[in-house]
Amino acid sequence: MRGCRKDRRGDRVNKDAGASVKSIAADTKQRRPRLVRAAVSLPDATTTVRMLDADLAIDAVGWLEVESSAVCGTDIGLYRSGLDGPTVLGHHVVGSIVSLDAAQAEAWGVAVGDRVALEEYLPCQDAACAACSSGCYRMCPQTDLWKGKRRVGLVSAEEGSGLHGGNAEFMQLAANSIVHKLPADLDPDLAAWTQPFANAIDWTINVGGAQEGTTVVVVGPGYHGIAAVAAARAAGAAQIVAIGLSSSLEGLEIAEVLGATPVVHDGGDLGEVILRATAGQGTDVLVDTVGLEGSAVAASARSLRTGGRLVVSGLGSTPVNLDLKALVQGAHSIVGVRGRSPSAVTRSIDILASGRSGLDVVPTVAVPLDEVDEMFARMVEGRGPSSPHVVVRPQPVLAESAGRTEESRVS
Ligand SMILES: [Zn+2]
Numbered sequence: 408m409r410g411c412r413k414d415r416r417g418d419r420v421n422k423d424a425g426a427s428v429k430s431i432a433a434d435t436k437q438r439r440p441r442l443v444r445a446a447v448s449l450p451d452a453t454t455t456v457r458m459l460d461a462d463l464a465i466d467a468v469g470w471l472e473v474e475s476s477a478v479c480g481t482d483i484g485l486y487r488s489g490l491d492g493p494t495v496l497g498h499h500v501v502g503s504i505v506s507l508d509a510a511q512a513e514a515w516g517v518a519v520g521d522r523v524a525l526e527e528y529l530p531c532q533d534a535a536c537a538a539c540s541s542g543c544y545r546m547c548p549q550t551d552l553w554k555g556k557r558r559v560g561l562v563s564a565e566e567g568s569g570l571h572g573g574n575a576e577f578m579q580l581a582a583n584s585i586v587h588k589l590p591a592d593l594d595p596d597l598a599a600w601t602q603p604f605a606n607a608i609d610w611t612i613n614v615g616g617a618q619e620g621t622t623v624v625v626v627g628p629g630y631h632g633i634a635a636v637a638a639a640r641a642a643g644a645a646q647i648v649a650i651g652l653s654s655s656l657e658g659l660e661i662a663e664v665l666g667a668t669p670v671v672h673d674g675g676d677l678g679e680v681i682l683r684a685t686a687g688q689g690t691d692v693l694v695d696t697v698g699l700e701g702s703a704v705a706a707s708a709r710s711l712r713t714g715g716r717l718v719v720s721g722l723g724s725t726p727v728n729l730d731l732k733a734l735v736q737g738a739h740s741i742v743g744v745r746g747r748s749p750s751a752v753t754r755s756i757d758i759l760a761s762g763r764s765g766l767d768v769v770p771t772v773a774v775p776l777d778e779v780d781e782m783f784a785r786m787v788e789g790r791g792p793s794s795p796h797v798v799v800r801p802q803p804v805l806a807e808s809a810g811r812t813e814e815s816r817v818s
């Protein structure tokens with residue numbers, strides 16, 4: 408499958424997909440949780456903190472002490488539309504391995520005590536699966552958000568221990584978990600950007616083609632939009648434009664600090680807005696993180712330069728009346744994207760660790776477990792914090808010490 412280039416770390420992490428599940432070796436370093444505090448989200452869009460029993464785990468090969476679980480638009484969308492059942496949400500997870508089966512440790516190339524970022528995918532890893540056998544595990548039907556739904560932060564809290572998501576003090580690791588080792592000294596707020604920044608790198612650079620000297624326009628200065636601006640900056644884009652509603656001024660302000668030209672757009676011809684913002688030159692890369700209306704997609708496509716790419720990550724649902732002649736004449740591409748490739752995760756970690764991501768300017772809103780219900784309610788109603796970086800920190804000490812408050816200034 409396309410867009411699934413493996414990388415050194417990805418290969419190593421997944422090289423032994425069929426590793427057998429053995430009992431956790433006797434090792435003084437191994438710690439296994441018993442009763443675990445978890446924020447359990449319910450189909451009626453409420454969340455309650457419960458103690459879940461880790462001993463009920465089925466097929467756990469190890470345990471992760473959760474450091475952070477960043478809140479993504481997908482969480483809020485699922486919550487708003489009604490979960491299938493009680494669920495420990497949280498799929499952008501960072502934590503430390505506190506116990507791990509010896510064979511699994513060897514297969515993943517990690518050890519107890521290592522800090523890792525978890526991808527949300529729980530693929531089948533069957534040799535007969537075209538997605539898994541090609542390394543494109545995120546497209547595996549078993550882990551598809553709209554099909555099998557076997558994903559971190561989406562498996563039922565009534566299955567086994569129930570500890571399958573990041574909004575808990577600990578979560579179980581399975582043989583088909585996808586882990587990426589993180590530097591021990593990476594700042595906790597930056598570490599929490601690993602997955603969304605990897606998404607943005609894949610969408611903006613790998614798919615969109617952003618590189619040195621290009622122009623990149625990002626629609627929607629939210630969680631992934633800010634990450635896309637940072638990705639464009641990391642690629643060396645000559646001009647970055649961030650477009651948002653007047654209700655998203657704080658996000659535009661953050662985008663501006665990251666080097667983007669902020670543009671308020673509350674209606675009208677989006678293509679004209681982009682042409683004006685780029686001195687009539689148009690854009691090489693256009694990333695839609697909001698799911699534009701069909702008419703806005705068609706209008707924005709007119710702002711693409713020759714060879715330009717419109718990358719769609721938001722879930723729009725209205726028909727598009729597209730000028731196909733202009734598409735061919737301009738050699739334009741319109742591409743839908745989902746998740747990220749293993750190589751994008753590697754690049755995300757490398758840029759975050761280098762200190763060059765710029766994402767340290769984004770205030771982190773830390774949320775302890777007993778405030779998840781209130782925060783989700785605010786976000787569902789569109790009353791979320793001004794910063795898009797909302798991070799559940801299940802460990803009480805970390806929740807207090809890490810993360811600047813939402814009142815923090817962008818500097
Ligand atoms: Zn997500």
Ligand SMILES: [Zn+2]
Nearest residue numbers: 531536539547
């Ligand atoms: Zn598969």
